[in-house]
Amino acid sequence: MQDVTKNVNWISENPEAATITMDGMATAIKAHQGKAIIKACSDHLCSKDSSLIIKPEIITGIEIVGGNQDIKLRWFPRQLEVLATFSNGEKRIITGAKWSSSKTSNVAVSKDGKISGKNIGGPQ
Structure with a gap:
């Protein structure tokens, strides 16, 4: 059996939901829920439809x-980050938080979430 992944034209019938690269890598479009039909075509022959649920x-x-760190001197700032837990159990650092x-x-x-001490006292 020969791998022809890179020798076919990949098509997403719903590019607003998902795109697909020339080597068959599908990517869901951010913040979009839906379904994309993906298929591969070579000459006049196409594969069966494959559904990609987003x-x-x-x-x-x-x-x-x-x-939760003591910031005693303003010359030693600390970087804060937000670790999000998703419904599928995945955890990852996310950006775009508003800090105060x-x-x-x-x-x-x-x-960008960098904190530094200004006066004597603990961070709050």
């Missing part, structure tokens, strides 16, 4: 990573 990722929990501090007199927080 489900949205649902975040079921978040955790701040790098927090309840004690701005003690802790400065940048837009």
